[in-house]
Amino acid sequence: MAIEVNKCVGCADCVVACQIENNVPLGYSRDWIMEHVTGTYPVLSMHFESQRCNHCDDTPCVRTCPTGASFVAEGGIVKVTHNDCIGCGACIEACPYDARYFHPDGYVDKCTFCDHRVAEGLDPACVSVCPTTCMHFGDLDNPDSEISKLIKSRENFTLIPEAGTAPQIFYLK
Amino acid sequence: MKEYILDTTRDIHGLYPHVHIWGFPIAAYLFLGGLAAGILLFATIYYLKGKADDMPFTVKIAPIFTFIIIMLGLVLLVFDLHHKLYVFKLFTTFRIESPMSWGAWTLVGVSIFSLMWPLSYIDDIEKYLHERGWKRLDVVTIFIRNLEHNWLIPRFMIMFFRKHRTFFAYILLVLSIILGIYTGILLSAFNAHPLWNNPILGPLFLTSGISTGSAFVMWLSNNKKERRLMSTIDMALIAIELFFIIHMIMGLQAGPEAFKLAGGLFLGGPFTVTFWVLFVGFGLVLPFILEAFELKGHHIPPALPAILVLIGGLLFRIIMVQAGQVSEYPF
Numbered sequence: 001m002a003i004e005v006n007k008c009v010g011c012a013d014c015v016v017a018c019q020i021e022n023n024v025p026l027g028y029s030r031d032w033i034m035e036h037v038t039g040t041y042p043v044l045s046m047h048f049e050s051q052r053c054n055h056c057d058d059t060p061c062v063r064t065c066p067t068g069a070s071f072v073a074e075g076g077i078v079k080v081t082h083n084d085c086i087g088c089g090a091c092i093e094a095c096p097y098d099a100r101y102f103h104p105d106g107y108v109d110k111c112t113f114c115d116h117r118v119a120e121g122l123d124p125a126c127v128s129v130c131p132t133t134c135m136h137f138g139d140l141d142n143p144d145s146e147i148s149k150l151i152k153s154r155e156n157f158t159l160i161p162e163a164g165t166a167p168q169i170f171y172l173k
Numbered sequence: 174m175k176e177y178i179l180d181t182t183r184d185i186h187g188l189y190p191h192v193h194i195w196g197f198p199i200a201a202y203l204f205l206g207g208l209a210a211g212i213l214l215f216a217t218i219y220y221l222k223g224k225a226d227d228m229p230f231t232v233k234i235a236p237i238f239t240f241i242i243i244m245l246g247l248v249l250l251v252f253d254l255h256h257k258l259y260v261f262k263l264f265t266t267f268r269i270e271s272p273m274s275w276g277a278w279t280l281v282g283v284s285i286f287s288l289m290w291p292l293s294y295i296d297d298i299e300k301y302l303h304e305r306g307w308k309r310l311d312v313v314t315i316f317i318r319n320l321e322h323n324w325l326i327p328r329f330m331i332m333f334f335r336k337h338r339t340f341f342a343y344i345l346l347v348l349s350i351i352l353g354i355y356t357g358i359l360l361s362a363f364n365a366h367p368l369w370n371n372p373i374l375g376p377l378f379l380t381s382g383i384s385t386g387s388a389f390v391m392w393l394s395n396n397k398k399e400r401r402l403m404s405t406i407d408m409a410l411i412a413i414e415l416f417f418i419i420h421m422i423m424g425l426q427a428g429p430e431a432f433k434l435a436g437g438l439f440l441g442g443p444f445t446v447t448f449w450v451l452f453v454g455f456g457l458v459l460p461f462i463l464e465a466f467e468l469k470g471h472h473i474p475p476a477l478p479a480i481l482v483l484i485g486g487l488l489f490r491i492i493m494v495q496a497g498q499v500s501e502y503p504f
Binding site for chain 2: 027028029032060063064065066067068069083084085086087088089090092093094095096097098101102105106107108159160162163164165
């Protein structure tokens, strides 16, 4: 996934779309908006980041899971098998992005990149509703895909690369 | 019309402003695991050194408590799970990358063998308790005795444990070391929290666990020689612990920004007083001084330094669990 930081206006449509699409319980969210303000008054600049699970290449959450409930599905999407999850919280502690939470039913829940939609060839809910089209979704393993070209052509950054998780959401400057 | 408020910012309980999903039960469990590991380590080492009769409490009596301690820890652990009914899933798989998975299997091993160990000494335990006048505990030994005489299997099992005690001692020794280290490694496996993610934490937790084990023996033993030895060992362990703590803080301060921030929690941050005054001061330095005075011949109740070390050990784990969750990568 790639997100153009300068196009994002922080409307949080992605958050609401996700909550509705995935039936996320009230008071919880799988994605969220982070507001960054830098500079000293009056010279200030602000940008928004729509954040969610980074579906890392090197997954600390999957590594620490004692039951194998957390796993990397084919295509690189990190998922949780609810009925294998004991709710120990190891993956929540392991995630530097705090992308996981306890569902009120006890198991751990997180962003799935709307894999049910992706399987049908659709974009994830958050991407599909973005009014400024700042989000792009595609196959990063394919060097000829639109998203791979976009990431290659633009200056970008990832979140907390120093944690060593090789995050797979790229923020385009 | 019903109105719902949709949250567009993160306001999930336990995640904001800091991850706070592990609390007292986990800290207490880590403490109990370390304590059990310490007790078993001394029991097996002194047994293998052939000092079972010189140090009856360490080798024969103290391990009775380990099974109870581990069961208490397990109850706390299961109590803390959010999807409790699925706890059996821990034992349907073994994942070598996950310290929690090995911990679960180690605990199974330790709890089985720590039950066998005192059973193999059942005659000595009965004699010991009788000599010390702990008559109330006779009920337990008499119960086991009755089992032995009424059913053939327990007798057979006890004879089997007795015959292969050395073999069990080696297994328990290895298991107790794994258990002691695992309680520290469990935390250092989480690379989202710089305070936990430091390599000295495993040895520090192991040392602290063994120290609480020696304090436990020192507290409850009636044998003066045994108490003196445990007191000396505990002093050495406290010195090692202090060294590791300084090493840990220095390592954090010399690290990248996130590690400096983590070290800062103890250097002027919210955990400064609890860590340095309550844990280092009252949980390490004060018992060290008291033990030193006691060894020099001053009269000091042995329970005092022992209880301080035990409370200090528990406090240390509470602080590390809390502070670790506060320490995060800024983003």
